[in-house]
Amino acid sequence: MKVFALPGKALAAWLLLSLALAACGGGGPEGDADKPLSAGPVRDFHMGISSLPPELSEERYEEVFTLAGEFGDLILIQRTPPWEEFLPDGTISDDTIRTTEAERTLAERNGLALFLAIDLTDGAKGRSRLAALPDDLMGSGFEDADVRAAFLSYTKYVALNYQPDYLALGVEMNMYYQHEPEDFDSFVSLYFEAYDAVKEVSQDTLVFSTFQMEELQSLLPTGEIHPPQWHLFRRFEPKLDLLAISTYPSFAFETPEDIPADYYEQLRRYTDRPIVIAEMGYSSGPCRQGINDGTEREQKNFLRNILLRAEAMEMPFLVWFAGWDPAFATDPPLDLFQHIGLIRPDGSKKPSWFLWAQAARRPLAEPEDSRAGG
Secondary structure: OOOOOOOHHHHHHHHHHHHOOOOOOOOOOOOOOOOOOOOOOOEOOEEEEEOOOOOOOHHHHHHHHHHHHHOOOEEEEEEOOOHHHHOOOOOOOHHHHHHHHHHHHHHHHOOOEEEEEEOOEOHHHOOOOEOOOOHHHOOOOOOOHHHHHHHHHHHHHHHHHHOOOEEEEOOOHHHHHHHOHHHHHHHHHHHHHHHHHHHHHOOOOEEEOEEEHHHHOOOOOOOOOOOOOHHHHHHHOOOOOOEEEEEOHHHOOOOHHHOOOOOOHHHHHOOOOOEEEEEEOOOOOOOEOOEOOOOHHHHHHHHHHHHHHHHHOOOOEEEEOOOEOOOOOOOOOHHHHOOOOOEOOOOOEOHHHHHHHHHHOOOEOOOOOOOOOO
16 A cells, blocks of 8 residues: 555646745765765754655655654655635545645654645746646636635644644745735735634644745846845734745845855844745756856755754754755756756766755754644
8 A cells, every 4th residue: 555645737836836936956075975974063943844845756756755754853745735726616636635644654753843835826927826727727816715715624634633743824925016016915914814724723833924035135137126025024913833945045146155144144133033945956057048047066056055043043944955966957947946856867976965954853842832823
């Protein structure tokens, strides 16, 4: 009997939507992958990767959970709602139920905290519209009654059935604001409803939306120029348990050394919430026409700095978006993710991998109180 069965169509759709975000993500080995690493000092933040597999197969998907458990303690599952199933007249499919049960089993088996991210917008289109809507809702926004009902229903399902430690209601939503500022108001009102719905069935789940760090500052090479948008954080108060960002600075800076020293610390000026990195990456090779280029040494240098920042800023968790370079990310827009992983497609480890593994082997000590209720 198979433990996990994610339908091919659903997996492919999730991968396309997850990969086509606003950012991307080989140096010889710097250690022996089979040699035990020393534990080192206590670590007080979770380290996680996303459930993005290196290849589109059930076996490789399960392998991600194993990797996350052996070299970390958190898994990010990011996907778009199956809208039709959660419309007022919809029916939850057997595939959705089986996938839920299997992912919970895999997380428990590997000792992983769960971070679910409900990804609502189309990354392939710059997050300018809602993703994967059924034909009769195509082009709708968050003001649509059916969209709102389906999102609330799916949010309740996720909260009740996964009981996640962390739940993001929307991914990189400041990018949607850039395209649809009026409909963003409708999203915020829906977010408040969904926040309350989560707390009714999973009180300990920390709830938030995520923001794209580089886009907040108008640093992306293909984005529109605008003033910094730190004010968007306040729109979600007081029901924002964490301030969560995605960050892919190889899009915005030529080298890690060009990243300002207070690049992440500056967030403290605009919130008193705990700050987390919901997803991050740094390219270790060339991507497309000079966009998001990097080297393995630069990837390692960025990772070293971000681990130091996480400790100094007392972050509850951070997530590196991909454990492996995705072998299927060869055509636009997925090619921007060709070199984002810590492990090469052939399974050999990049220099950054050994740094990640060393940090992950440090014993985890939970903070006394990492929760910040709304």
